[in-house]
Amino acid sequence: MSGSTTGGPAAPEARNPGALPQAESSMLPALAVSGISKRFLGVHALNRVDFDVHHGEVHVLLGENGAGKSTLMKILSGVYARDEGRIFIDGREVEPQDPRHAQTLGISIIYQTFSQALDLSIAENLFLGREPLKPWGTIDTRKTRAMSRAALARVGLTADPDTLVKKLSIAQRQMVEIAKALTLDAQIVIMDEPTSALTDRETDRLFEIIHSLKADGRAIIYISHRLEEVARIADRVTVLRDGRAVATVAAAEVEIPRLISLMVGRDLDRAALSDQVGPRPEVLRVTGLSRAGILHGVGFSLHEGEILALAGLVGSGRTELARAVFGCDPINAGEIQVKGQVVRIDRPGDAVAHGLGFVTEDRLVSGLLMTMSTGANATLPSLRQFDALGGLFFSFARERAAAQHYIQELHVQPAAPERNVRLLSGGNQQKVVLAKWLMARSDILILDEPTQGIDVGAKEDVHRLMVEFARERRGAILLISSDLPEVLRMSDRILVMREGRIAGELERSDATQERVMNLAVGGRPRDGAAAAQPRGG
Amino acid sequence: MAVRDAPPRAQRPEAPPIDRGRLGRRFWGPLRDVILDNPAVFMAGILLAMWLILSRLSPHFFTVNNLFEITVQAAVIALIAIGQTFVILSAGIDLSVGAVLAAAAVTASLVMESGYGLTAGIAAALLCGAAFGAANGVAIGVLGIPPFVATLGMMGIARGYALIVTSGIPVFTLAEGFEVLGQGRVADVVPVPTLITLALYVLGFVILSRTRLGRYTYAIGSNLQATTFSGVNVTRYLIVIYSVSGITAAVAGLIEASRIGSGQPASGVGYELDSITAVVIGGTSLFGGQGNLFASLIGALIIATLRNGLNVLGVFAFWQMVAIGAILIAAVYLDRWRRRSRGE
Structure with a gap:
């Protein structure tokens, strides 16, 4: 503290009035x-x-x-x-x-994740639910278009109001959202991380x-x-x-x-991860991985005992890279080597067989079986380990014991394998997903936003597990995270992705939020801001 | 560090007690929990209640013979419902089972008619069922066709096959001893179809609860993507699951052929819907991942009891259809209510 x-x-x-440039403090x-x-x-x-x-x-x-x-x-x-x-x-x-x-x-709010109707035009989105009407009650499209043009000019967006929103880039959609807030003529404007998807130029315009x-x-x-x-x-x-x-x-x-x-709440702690000692053998090497329109010749290598972070904006291709490596999506070109061997990964089963584990971004969609028990979830990738009678059946008792063991080790609360996983809190559910891969004895883990939407205590637990997995079990982790403090705190190296390519690599010692973001958005360092960026321990 | 992310989890928010009467409070609470946790128990209760009521209404109903008769009448649908349960647990549906039943029955009949004997006939029927089922699995798992469409198509193919190979004429010449399957009684009391059905239910239950196939069946139905991402070869298991459905339809076809003493290419029409009704009455979720095999047996028995009982009471057959339809809707409503009460 x-x-x-x-x-x-x-x-x-x-x-005190001095803080208020407009000196309206009396009001x-x-x-x-x-x-x-x-x-x-x-x-x-x-x-x-x-x-x-x-x-x-x-x-x-x-x-x-x-x-x-x-x-x-x-x-x-x-x-x-x-x-x-x-x-x-x-x-x-x-x-x-x-x-x-x-x-x-x-009160007008500009959301971070916008709720636009993608199949409608910019103009239709701007005035959704409050369309200017003709006297007889149909929409006055001419007026809508004129008002839209004015609103777009104000935010410096030169798109035609009839353009469908789905054709716009993320940054352009953000500008549309801002334009919409301006048309509301609100006295109180709330902006929720409006620059997270913007380039430097657009950010300047916003300011x-x-x-x-x-x-x-x-x-x-x-x-x-x-x-x-x-x-x-x-x-x-x-x-x-x-x-x-x-x-x-x-x-x-x-x-x-x-x-x-x-x-x-403390002085910036960069020492969550102890330094790596000595060179380590490479466990995963990806070269020239491409998927039409999404990934363009991506390559990287991951070493035993290492936590490699994959930073970048949402939509930069991080999740897509992870999915391609894990065999969830087909690839057009590229080679994957696991522990020095070139391997073919056509489907997730191949990846699992080579010791990979994937904690996906959205545990409800692709991580957990919400109708089933905590134990059944935890043992799903490793059920074969409990085979009995020559593989005809699996042993209930051994399955339960193993599940119990890992659930306790990961501090899942409540520590009951029979408990329906739906009834656990978000943080505990995430630990169950991690337990799946620890039980499967994966030695290469891909973690996609592993601490998103879970509370602080669970986040600490997940971080602790990551350190343990990398440093003590000698596993390797590919960490995808939009949480920059987490990236800086938890990784040995940082790869930054932009538009389906690796935009740059930063060593732990010289990574800062500023540098990561500059690589992510493709901007040049801003002098003032760069100087102000603190360097942790 | 201490684990702080486990907020003292409040008990599941209980719905306000519906019935505040004296008796209601005493008995409804615990009973409600049992029902909520296990719809099969509730349906078994309904079945018993139906038997009780019918035995009061008619002296002919509650006799050993009539009860066994019900199990025989239920056997064909109950057998199909085994495979249908596998399929529905995996969040699929199999509309081809009625047609596959006919295809398997005529295949067995033709093989026996050609003089290859009983064993060959039975084997041919099972192979035929497995082949149609596997084809369903390939269409769904490999080609990515939705189960409803794939099995609807297979329904036409299998029915067409049955009609083509027999030229639409029933096959009456069957092997010696084949009639035992559908008409025999062990110790002159217990019908053979009843025993076969029970045995296959036990086998199916063991598979669903104690083998990887069973666990993956639930997992695929619960979350296909999560199961794939966990390394399970979903395609292969889908083929196996639909093959199971084809095989149980074939067994049902053998029993049906044996009971009526001929291989009928037009048999089994509408059985797919009866089997789905049985599974759903048993409380298995059409969304997959949740359900119990024995509940499907109870579902099949409820349908058979309703038909038998209404027959015994002399209710016109057309009204039986109304009653079964109403039971189905009531059962699904119960399932929805159960899920809501559990906060799903």
Whole structure:
């Protein structure tokens, strides 16, 4: 813990007028929340959070994945009902019922994962549900198109309003989403990690838009975990950690290293993984792997006892690479070597036979059998180990004993193999998926977003298991993660993917969030931000 | 480090008690749990209740002979329902079983008519059933055709085959001793079809609960993708699962042919729907991954009991169809209610 500022929520010093460029501090905040709490299954997602934003102010909400940022936003937009706390707009208490009601209250939200109708045009998406009508009740397409053009011009997107949204790139869709929020003419604009899919140029454009919104006197809540953005746009910063607002500070008065220690609750710990000792034999080598339109000549090698991270934006081909290596998707070209032998992997069974294991991104879709027991899930890839009577049957008793053993070793709660896996929490379900591969004695694990959507304690457990697997069992891990602190903390080497190619490789010692992101988006280092980037231990 | 991610898991949110009456509170709670955890138990209860009611209504119903008669009447559908249960557990459906039954029956009949004997006839029927089943499995597992479509197509092919090889004329010349299969009684009491059915149910149950094939059948139905990603050769197991269905349809065909004393190319029409009805009444989920084989036996017995009982009572045959349809819908409603109560 880094001492001094475990500040109370919305620390008073931050309210001083100097922090507000527009000097509107005498007025009521545009939006204020006080004492907001929300529990999921008894765990606090938000714990008595106080927060406010004034007209003409950009207030950045900073925190790691799972800190509670998105939950707070969903409460403001009426998606979730809060357990306690009050919400005020311009001093008047309000009760957002649902996203539509929140809109009428003047709150507009730009989501991180957008909910666009892909088969409709840009214009139709922009005015979905509030189409301008002709007097006799049909849609006034001409007006829709004109208004769309104006909105798109505002965000600097030069696409035709009749273009179908599915034809747009992710970044363009993001700009459409921003344009949509602008057409709502909301007084309070909330942006949830809007730059995660944007290039440098688009980011610059977005920041210009934010500045103009600010000059209009709008209040902007900007959610992010990217520190370099704080310096560029924030007036004030509130750091969320484990559902608490641990500090609110004026952006001008805070150093980035301090924000990091506030975010993670400790000085940045890069030492989760001990250094590797000596050269290690190569266990997996992929060369020239291609899949039409998706992967273009990807190659890498993975060594015994190593954790290799695969970073990059969502959609850069990381998951597709993992699926291709594991035999889930066909490949057009490329060679895979396991422990020095060239192998053919046509289907996942071949990969499993060569000692690979795959923890997929979405455990509900491709990881678990939700109608079946914890034990049956854990032993699915390794059922053959319990063969009895010459393989005619399998031994219930031995299966159960093995499942019990691993479930306990991985701290799955409750430690009951008969328990239906559906009844476990997300973190425990994820451990069951890991147990599958440990029981199958895989020595090469591909982990795709292994800690996404699980709580902090389970995340620690998963990290501990990874270290144990790599360092003690001498296994090798290919870690796909969008959580940059996790990537930096948990890997020996980092490969960054962009548009189906390996964009670069970083050694553990010289990897920073900034460098990874620059490779991921294909930008050049920004001078100011690069200098501000802290270097951990 | 300490494991912190196990929030004290609250008990499953209980639905508010429906019946607040004195008796209701005492008995409904525990009974409800048993039903929720095991729909087969509930259906067995329904079957017993039907027997009780029918025995009150008619003195002819509750006799050893009539009860055995019910099991014989149930045998053909019950046998088909074994394979159908495998298929439905794997989240598939087999519409070809009725036609495969006829194909296997005429194949056996023709082989016996040609003088190759009893054993050859039976073997030919089983091979025929397995071949049609495997073809279903290949269409589904290799070609990726949805089970409904693949087996609908196979239904036409198998029926056409049965009609072509017999020119549409029933085969009456069968091997010596073949009649025992469908008409024989052990110790002059227990019907042979009843014993064969029971034996195959026991075998099927053991396969489903104690072998890899069985576990993978449930797994494929529960989550095909997760099963594939776990390294299971799903294609191969789908072929085996549909072959099981073909084989049990063939056994049913042998028994049917033996009972009526001829190989009928037009037999088994509509049996696919009866077998699906039996499986679903037994509480096996059409979405796959959940269910119990013996529940399908109970389902088949319920259908047979309903037909028999309504016959004994002199209810017109057309009304029996209405009753069976109503039971099916009620059973599926029960399944939905059960899932909702368990928070699925």
